[in-house]
Amino acid sequence: AHNTVEKTSVTLLGLGAMGSALARTWLAAGHPLTVWNRTPARAAALAAEGASVADSAAEAVAANTLVIVCLRDDASVGETLSGTDLAGRDVVNLTTGTPAQARVRAAWARDRGARYLDGGIMAVPPMIGAPGAGGHVFYSGSRELLERHQDTLGVPAGTTYVGEDAGFAALYDVALLSAMYGMFAGTAHAFALIRKEGIDPATLAPLLADWLVAMAPAVHQTADQLRTGDYTRGVVSRLAMQVAGTPTFLRTAEEQGVSAELLSPYFELMRRRLAEGGGDESLTGLIDLLAR
Numbered sequence: 001a002h003n004t005v006e007k008t009s010v011t012l013l014g015l016g017a018m019g020s021a022l023a024r025t026w027l028a029a030g031h032p033l034t035v036w037n038r039t040p041a042r043a044a045a046l047a048a049e050g051a052s053v054a055d056s057a058a059e060a061v062a063a064n065t066l067v068i069v070c071l072r073d074d075a076s077v078g079e080t081l082s083g084t085d086l087a088g089r090d091v092v093n094l095t096t097g098t099p100a101q102a103r104v105r106a107a108w109a110r111d112r113g114a115r116y117l118d119g120g121i122m123a124v125p126p127m128i129g130a131p132g133a134g135g136h137v138f139y140s141g142s143r144e145l146l147e148r149h150q151d152t153l154g155v156p157a158g159t160t161y162v163g164e165d166a167g168f169a170a171l172y173d174v175a176l177l178s179a180m181y182g183m184f185a186g187t188a189h190a191f192a193l194i195r196k197e198g199i200d201p202a203t204l205a206p207l208l209a210d211w212l213v214a215m216a217p218a219v220h221q222t223a224d225q226l227r228t229g230d231y232t233r234g235v236v237s238r239l240a241m242q243v244a245g246t247p248t249f250l251r252t253a254e255e256q257g258v259s260a261e262l263l264s265p266y267f268e269l270m271r272r273r274l275a276e277g278g279g280d281e282s283l284t285g286l287i288d289l290l291a292r
């Protein structure tokens with residue numbers, strides 16, 4: 001049996017897919033948990049598992065010093081917390097938002113007497129409470145708050161502190177998720193290419209996964225080139241060579257009856273950089289073209 005006596009009591013606002021997963025890990029680890037959800041029915045299962053269910057967000061916030069928020073978006077956080085007394089509370093906001101929203105929310109919480117930590121969850125619900133699944137949460141804002149609650153915040157997933165600027169957790173979160181969507185775009189195109197031939201997608205999947213893993217370390221060279229400003233440093237595949245290959249990709253898409261709409265914008269940037277004289281570079285120069 002868990003010894004609940006020394007475990008920090010937690011208030012959790014929001015019992016969607018992620019909030020419910022978080023709740024279960026704290027309950028399983030023996031943390032006394034008070035929950036609130038806008039739609040009360042979602043709290044029923046957790047009540048059966050030992051959570052205290054508050055009738056209002058204000059009541060839930062009043063129950064504990066540590067208040068974790070995991071709602072749909074920043075607007076729902078504002079709506080939910082506006083009727084609560086945050087004075088003396090340690091607010092940890094795990095709701096996905098923009099860096100600017102996080103900074104404003106941090107100041108907003110401080111104005112109401114709370115300490116504030118922002119979090120960006122790099123995990124899907126099944127990875128919560130599953131050590132070894134690779135999930136972690138970026139935190140930014142009060143380092144002192146993270147250190148104080150490390151034992152509690154480390155229960156659902158690993159913790160990675162990324163800076164005093166409250167917006168940084170959201171920034172790292174969105175940066176990684178943006179890269180993920182680029183990967184999904186590429187894999188969507190790859191699956192579309194083979195579909196017409198009746199190839200079993202399960203044949204392609206392991207090849208794709210291995211290839212993406214093999215290519216992933218290229219980000220270190222990108223970082224090195226950005227830091228040094230030398231986009232030709234250690235180049236393996238010259239931009240000029242890669243641009244010369246793009247008609248093959250476009251023609252293959254056409255032959256397979258697949259729209260190239262996911263690839264074309266990237267190829268267009270490659271062509272522009274080449275036209276600017278970046279032929280001896282790798283693909284790092286495209287990042288310059290993205291700056292507005």
Ligand code: FVH
Nearest residue numbers: 014015016017018019038039071072076095096121123124
């Ligand atoms: N689920 C995932 O894969 C991702 C993984 C990475 C992190 N995200 C972010 O986590 C936040 C919560 O996500 P979620 O998966 O729990 O989302 P839902 O299942 O859609 O639940 C949304 C909860 O938010 C409540 N809610 C929505 N609007 C309001 C509002 N105006 N006032 C109060 N509560 C609100 C909703 O309540 P209800 O619909 O049950 O009444 C849910 O509790 C999110 O930022 C992800 O981006 C998840």
